[in-house]
Amino acid sequence: MKREIQLLAENTFDVLIVGSGIYGAFLAREAAMRGLSVALIEQGDFGCATSANSQKIVHGGLRYLQHLNLVRMRESIRARRQLLTIAPYLVRPQRFLVPTYGYGMQGKWIMRVALLLNDIVSLDRNRGVDTGQRIPAGRIISRRQCMAILPCIDQDRLTGAAQWHDGFIEDTERLMIAIIHTAVQQGAVAANYVTAEDYTMDGNRVTGVHVRDRLEGETFNVRARMVINAAGPGAATLDAGLSQQPSDTPQAWVKAFNVFLKRPLFDDMAVGLSSATRHIDRDAVINRGKRFYFFVPWKGGTLVGTEYVAASPDDDSTNLSRTELEAVIDEINKLCPCAGIARKDIGFCHVGLLPANSADPATDAASRLLKHTRVVDHEATSSTQGLFTVTGIKYTVAPQVVIDVIDRVLARLDVHVARPDVEPVLYGAEKEGVETEHTYDSRLYNRYGCHYGDVLEIANSVRGLRDLVGVDRDTIVAEVIYAVREEMAVTLPDVVYRRTGLGSTGIPVRETLKQCANIMAAELGWSKARVSKEISSVESARSLSENRLIDCEQP
Structure with missing residues (x-):
């Protein structure tokens, strides 16, 4: 997966997607899977803004029973099943427990009915899912069992607990990279650190986007038959240049x-x-x-x-x-x-x-x-052709929502392409039953799937590339090199927060950051001044004693 800016400037695409959060990434994959030529641009790094904030739970829609919203519940069930199937090395079942109290709305009988309805509505939840990935039925456990598991909770009027399973994404950043890598593998052109400055127009038709390459400072136009604005909070700013902005833009x-x-x-x-x-x-x-x-x-x-x-x-x-x-x-x-x-x-x-x-x-x-994803077809709302704006709500239903969006895009393009009967898995899940010889290899498999061997190939090429980066982390030198060569990592925050596990649970100590920056410097030709700048860009996030997530840094 390479950052090939010249391909963005030289080609006219069927679809250009602005913004690579979880919705933009899945839109690119879905469009490429349908045979469209796709461009994907992101003003920062992939998944570095709102999509970086996720509790990693793939909810199956149990919560929507209180709204009696079966449509949204079914969407969540399908999305959970989809993620458990296409990314088994990144998404797994997780057991959940909610204590029950008294005989009212938090009581056992309410939760028993809820779990039963959930099991009925999700009867097909395991269709096509591997045995080890399947979601079991929910059940109620006793007060004694609950207290043994959760001794620290309030026990006044405690009657037991409701137990069910949902999906859990161990590494949402690796999931993002896997989705984009899949889209690129299917022919999409993706690039981070490319800012969309304005739409290019031909009358009342959007013909593409005028962009700026933040790494080189150059500007150019990316041409497309259809543009999908999935830029999250930045979507309204880009759409503001239109003569008639739809009133339902958040x-x-x-x-x-x-x-x-x-x-x-x-x-x-x-x-x-x-x-x-x-x-x-x-x-x-x-x-x-x-x-x-x-x-x-x-x-x-x-x-x-x-x-x-x-x-x-x-x-x-x-x-x-x-x-x-x-x-x-x-x-x-x-x-x-x-x-x-x-x-x-x-x-x-x-x-x-x-x-x-x-x-x-x-x-x-x-x-x-908002309770529902907003999809604006500007041709229908303001007579501006060639443009959709998508405002996603829930991280985990993105793979389902984008199916409808691309169906609507295909209709506007007058192209008829059905989804494949069997959905292709994500990059890294192409081979089933991969066996690893060592715990060391298993950890890499859980990050890179069946392509963990590509990292090992780098690790085995030169002595020292199997060494750990920092004493308190489990990332090896070869992973940093792989991130630069194969995953478009161009800044230190890209590697620390969104390619490896170095910054998942807190900002690494300075010595670890320095070691990681020097590895990248050898690959990218950074000067000593640039190394210092990159380290400072990570350490600046120590405000509030490490209590914030680094944003999309200017490279």
């Missing part, structure tokens, strides 16, 4: 964040606990008056979230205030008092912006979130 946003605790709380069990503060979901038919915080085991610690706070239009999506962080720590300690969480226990916060219905301060932030 203008309000909510800041969502998940915190990583550096210690485990519930072993290998993911746990949902009802919020201490009251929450009213105005769209729910059955309202519990609470919302769940999920505690998910990950990399020896615990991911907790998702929390939502209001965001101003000029807010930095990766910035988390001290007040916001302390509020979520207080909430965690109310839900799990014996945990005694303090600031020192927070390794990292993953933060991003999600589209909202309104900026009404009287409505709590979680209630403002």
Whole structure:
């Protein structure tokens, strides 16, 4: 997978996708899989903004029973099944537990009915899924069993717990790279650090995008028969240049964040606990008056979230205030008092912006979130041809949502191409039953799938390339080299946060950053000044004592 800018400038594509978050990446894969010529551009690094914020849960739609929204529930079930099938080395089943209390809306009987309905609605949840990836039926466990697993929770009126399984993405950054690598393998041209500045027009038809290569500073036009704007919070800015901007382009946003605790709380069990503060979901038919915080085991610690706070239009999506962080720590300690969480226990916060219905301060932030993905066909709404704008809502339903979007694009292009009967797997999952000889190799397989041998080939080519980068991480030198040569990593944050595990749970120490930067310098020809600049770009994220996620850095 190479960054070939000249191909963007020289060709006219069937589809140009602006923005490579999870929706842009899956749009590129879906369009390329249908036989269209595809270009994908991203102003920062792939998946470096809102899509970097994910609690990694692939929900199967159980939560939508309270809305009686079977359409959305079925979409989630299909998306979970799809991800478990096409990316088995990255997505796995995860057991969840939610305590039950009393005989009301949090009681056993409500959850028993919910689990039964969930199993019925998802009867086809394991169709085509390998045995080891299948989702079992839900069940209710006793109070004694619950207390043995969760001794730290509130036991007043505790009656037991509901248990079910959902999907879990161990490494969302590697999933992003696998999706884009798959699209490129199918003929797409992808490039990071390319900014879309304006649409190019021929009358009332969008004919492409005028772009700037942020690495070289050059500007040029990328031509396309159809443009899909999937730029997230930046979509409205790009669409603002149109003479008639559709009124349903989101203008309000909510800041969502998940915190990583550096210690485990519930072993290998993911746990949902009802919020201490009251929450009213105005769209729910059955309202519990609470919302769940999920505690998910990950990399020896615990991911907790998702929390939502209001965001101003000029807010930095990766910035988390001290007040916001302390509020979520207080909430965690109310839900799990014996945990005694303090600031020192927070390794990292993953933060991003999600589209909202309104900026009404009287409505709590979680209630403002859009409930459905917005797809604007500008030809239908403003007579501007050749342009769709897609505003995604849920990370994990992206592979399902994009099917409908590309169907609509194909209709506008007057092209008739059906999806394949058997959906191709993602890059890295082409070979089944890959056996690894050592734990060392297994770790690489869990990141790169069946292509882990490509990393090993580099590792075995020169002495020292199997060595670890840093003493407190499990990334080897060969992985950094592979990221530069084969995965378009061009900055230190690209490698630290979005190609390897170096920065997954916190910012590495300076010595580790220096070693990683020097490896990249040897590949990319960086000067000493550039090495220092790259290290500083990562270390600048230490504001709030490592409690923010690095944004898309200027290379």
